[in-house]
Amino acid sequence: MNNYDNYDYFDLLEQKVCDDGAVLFTVKLNPDCSVYQGHFPGNPVCPGVCNINMIRRCIEHYTNKKLIISDIKQCRFTALITPIKQSILNLKAVITETESGYNVQGSVFDEKESFIEIKCMMYDV
Amino acid sequence: MTKSEALFVNEQIKELIPQRSPIMMVDTLYSATETEAVTGLTIAKDNLFCIEDKFTEPGLIEHIAQSASALAGYSARLIGKPAPVGFIGEVKKFHLVKFPSAGDTLTTHLNIISVVGNISLLQAETKVEDDTVCTVGMKIAIE
Numbered sequence: 501m502n503n504y505d506n507y508d509y510f511d512l513l514e515q516k517v518c519d520d521g522a523v524l525f526t527v528k529l530n531p532d533c534s535v536y537q538g539h540f541p542g543n544p545v546c547p548g549v550c551n552i553n554m555i556r557r558c559i560e561h562y563t564n565k566k567l568i569i570s571d572i573k574q575c576r577f578t579a580l581i582t583p584i585k586q587s588i589l590n591l592k593a594v595i596t597e598t599e600s601g602y603n604v605q606g607s608v609f610d611e612k613e614s615f616i617e618i619k620c621m622m623y624d625v
Numbered sequence: 626m627t628k629s630e631a632l633f634v635n636e637q638i639k640e641l642i643p644q645r646s647p648i649m650m651v652d653t654l655y656s657a658t659e660t661e662a663v664t665g666l667t668i669a670k671d672n673l674f675c676i677e678d679k680f681t682e683p684g685l686i687e688h689i690a691q692s693a694s695a696l697a698g699y700s701a702r703l704i705g706k707p708a709p710v711g712f713i714g715e716v717k718k719f720h721l722v723k724f725p726s727a728g729d730t731l732t733t734h735l736n737i738i739s740v741v742g743n744i745s746l747l748q749a750e751t752k753v754e755d756d757t758v759c760t761v762g763m764k765i766a767i768e
Contacts, residue, residue: 504676504677505676506673506674506675506676507647507673534647534673535647535648535673537645537646537647538644538645538646538647538648538649539644539645539648540643540644540645540710541645545712547648547683547687548686548690548712548713548716549682549683549684549686549687549690549713550683552682552683552686552716553681553682553683556682568682568721569682569719569721570720570721571718571719571720571721572716572717572718572719572761573717573718574715574716574717574718575715575716575717575719576714576715577712577713577714577715580712620719
């Protein structure tokens with residue numbers, strides 16, 4: 501996918517619009533990503549901020565726009581994600597267009613549990 | 626405050642936080658009390674979170690989370706304990722004012738608002754010189 505990051509964090513496997521209008525993304529985390537050399541040595545745990553960034557990249561892919569996260573109203577991390585235990589993740593996002601960009605309300609989960617709930621605003625560059 | 630007056634700088638920060646390259650996002654602990662800390666980061670051009678010489682949102686939030694981690698590590702050290710591992714539990718009311726650039730030095734003022742069990746609630750503001758770049762509230766879980 502079109503990814504500007506300096507680290508190869510994930511691959512977007514699938515993107516589809518659900519019946520309720522939300523967009524469901526399926527991603528595969530890359531356990532060989534360089535971030536795990538430092539987070540943490542010998543104990544790979546996904547940095548929360550990389551997951552926030554992954555959400556942004558998915559929304560960019562869907563909207564086909566380059567987006568800045570101007571505000572995060574709330575982002576709750578309810579369980580740790582590791583690239584080995586949770587290699588495949590879903591992001592379901594309700595994306596609402598605003599005057600300057602998008603309101604995004606999303607959750608990250610797999611078949612077993614929920615990991616992240618986010619409400620944020622992104623605007624076009 | 627200058628780096629020469631700081632409590633911990635550069636490599637010494639490794640004594641306070643468990644993160645390592647390429648995701649070490651604090652390079653200075655200027656001052657610390659039980660409930661406040663002032664930290665810094667000079668943004669290298671090859672910083673993991675720099676895109677086209679701008680230091681992006683994930684980098685800013687990680688810098689603030691690691692600032693809290695550095696304060697926790699400093700407090701632990703005072704009582705002879707190793708640096709704990711902290712995780713972001715919640716990001717609240719993050720507001721981005723502007724992206725810092727490669728070469729800029731961030732200064733972050735961090736206040737611990739409350740501590741419940743192993744969860745710290747904090748408020749932070751990051752500046753480049755006198756200009757605010759972002760503000761955020763955060764809950765950090767310290768293991």
